[in-house]
Amino acid sequence: MQIVRNYSDAELISALKHPTEMDVAISLIYKEYYALLENYVINNKGSKEDAADIIQETIVAFIGIVEQDKYRGDASIKSFLYAITRNLWLAELRKRSSADNRNRIFEKAKDDTEQATIQHLVQREYFAVIQQFFEKLGTKCRQLLMLVYYEDLSMSDIVQQMPDYQNEQVLRNKKYKCMKQLEQMIQNDQSLRTQLKNALRYAG
Amino acid sequence: MQDNSTDDMAEMLIRYMDGELNAAEREAAEKLLREDAALQERYQYFLAAKRAIKAQALKQRVQAVHQAYMQEVKPQETHPANVVKPASFPKRLMRVAAILIVVIAGYGVFQYTSTTNQSVYNDHFIAYQLPVNRSNEGPDSIDALYNAGNFNAVISTFNELQQKNQKDYFLAAQSYLQLNNADAAINLFRQVEDINNNSTDKYFVQETDYYLLLAYIKAGKIDLAKKQQDKIISNKQHLFYAKAKNISSIKLMMLKWKDK
Numbered sequence: 001m002q003i004v005r006n007y008s009d010a011e012l013i014s015a016l017k018h019p020t021e022m023d024v025a026i027s028l029i030y031k032e033y034y035a036l037l038e039n040y041v042i043n044n045k046g047s048k049e050d051a052a053d054i055i056q057e058t059i060v061a062f063i064g065i066v067e068q069d070k071y072r073g074d075a076s077i078k079s080f081l082y083a084i085t086r087n088l089w090l091a092e093l094r095k096r097s098s099a100d101n102r103n104r105i106f107e108k109a110k111d112d113t114e115q116a117t118i119q120h121l122v123q124r125e126y127f128a129v130i131q132q133f134f135e136k137l138g139t140k141c142r143q144l145l146m147l148v149y150y151e152d153l154s155m156s157d158i159v160q161q162m163p164d165y166q167n168e169q170v171l172r173n174k175k176y177k178c179m180k181q182l183e184q185m186i187q188n189d190q191s192l193r194t195q196l197k198n199a200l201r202y203a204g
Numbered sequence: 205m206q207d208n209s210t211d212d213m214a215e216m217l218i219r220y221m222d223g224e225l226n227a228a229e230r231e232a233a234e235k236l237l238r239e240d241a242a243l244q245e246r247y248q249y250f251l252a253a254k255r256a257i258k259a260q261a262l263k264q265r266v267q268a269v270h271q272a273y274m275q276e277v278k279p280q281e282t283h284p285a286n287v288v289k290p291a292s293f294p295k296r297l298m299r300v301a302a303i304l305i306v307v308i309a310g311y312g313v314f315q316y317t318s319t320t321n322q323s324v325y326n327d328h329f330i331a332y333q334l335p336v337n338r339s340n341e342g343p344d345s346i347d348a349l350y351n352a353g354n355f356n357a358v359i360s361t362f363n364e365l366q367q368k369n370q371k372d373y374f375l376a377a378q379s380y381l382q383l384n385n386a387d388a389a390i391n392l393f394r395q396v397e398d399i400n401n402n403s404t405d406k407y408f409v410q411e412t413d414y415y416l417l418l419a420y421i422k423a424g425k426i427d428l429a430k431k432q433q434d435k436i437i438s439n440k441q442h443l444f445y446a447k448a449k450n451i452s453s454i455k456l457m458m459l460k461w462k463d464k
Binding site for chain 2: 031052
């Protein structure tokens with residue numbers, strides 16, 4: 001893990017939005033803020049392992065917020081990450097200490113980070129179900145959808161990596177087919193559909 | 205089974221979501237979405253699917269950076285730098301060289317003695333977690349038993365199943381790994397591979413690749429582990445590419461030497 005240079009907050013945000021720079025940006029977040037965030041969890045009844053889990057979750061949540069352009073820069077990245085870690089850890093403590101709804105603590109979100117944390121927790125629930133459906137797709141489908149939606153590669157680049165498919169149109173058709181399969185599995189899961197509806201209502 | 209018009213609508217929604225429509229098509233799609241609540245709902249399913257795929261990949265990416273950070277940055281905290289008193293340049297150079305030799309040799313000896321099949325396995329094993337699915341069967345299903353960490357019960361239930369699919373074999377293999385029976389785990393992971401090789405429906409393929417690699421390490425089958433690692437890292441798109449790459453080739457070599 002090599003940090004080439006320091007980034008300002010604005011540069012870090014920009015790097016997090018670009019797949020090619022993202023690893024460096026995440027590494028820098030680790031280097032700069034891991035100890036701070038770890039201390040918070042450990043000083044609040046957590047172990048090093050708890051801290052490791054919560055910090056990873058914090059970074060995933062933070063990148064999600066950045067990708068949706070919901071980080072407005074009112075607070076520094078350091079304060080924002082600290083607040084997300086605190087919220088996630090409080091939610092985890094709450095979950096461990098009671099069978100109560102883990103999100104009840106945030107029913108009335110006081111600020112942006114609480115709002116973002118709730119959305120992350122709600123999303124995490126239904127993403128887990130969809131990700132299970134995703135795992136049921138064939139290997140080619142999974143590979144293709146990852147290349148399209150995560151690596152953000154063009155169809156011409158993907159054709160190079162998946163030579164079984166003769167041309168871009170064949171690949172596009174494959175993508176539609178894979179997404180339709182995934183959508184069909186979502187359609188068939190009443191509980192997931194309800195979760196999604198509730199999540200959308202919450203997101204307003 | 206959906207009819208063609210439903211299929212066409214799905215394709216239109218995906219193309220709209222992915223920004224593949226021209227201006228006129230996009231306007232028409234937006235009008236349809238405003239007027240048709242059911243279509244809007246389907247669009248939300250596609251969006252959720254796309255975001256869940258991205259979230260899964262992102263989680264793996266953060267995990268890979270986390271592991272790299274833990275391996276490369278954290279050990280420094282337990283080895284504070286030595287304080288060297290000011291001395292003349294040649295003396296200082298010789299001291300630094302001597303310290304380096306001692307540190308490197310000591311580190312090498314430490315690594316060699318402390319590297320075992322189990323330590324390498326422990327460093328890279330992350331318990332496989334089944335995603336939560338509320339539509340699952342009852343508490344005695346293999347999924348539920350596995351999620352509850354009841355690995356002996358997973359194996360008993362697996363042995364009683366008349367018809368077994370890839371997931372059953374995979375979870376039973378995971379349970380054997382958790383119970384430190386690497387040979388049994390290898391046997392079942394290979395059966396997942398066999399089923400996938402002979403079936404058009406392929407499940408748990410890449411997960412099996414990685415956990416079979418770990419099972420080989422745990423069982424001390426280092427040649428097979430190395431081949432398995434090479435197989436995974438030859439495919440940069442492999443879901444476990446970063447994890448497999450993180451397994452040190454030097455440590456695998458040490459394990460092989462120790463085995464001789």
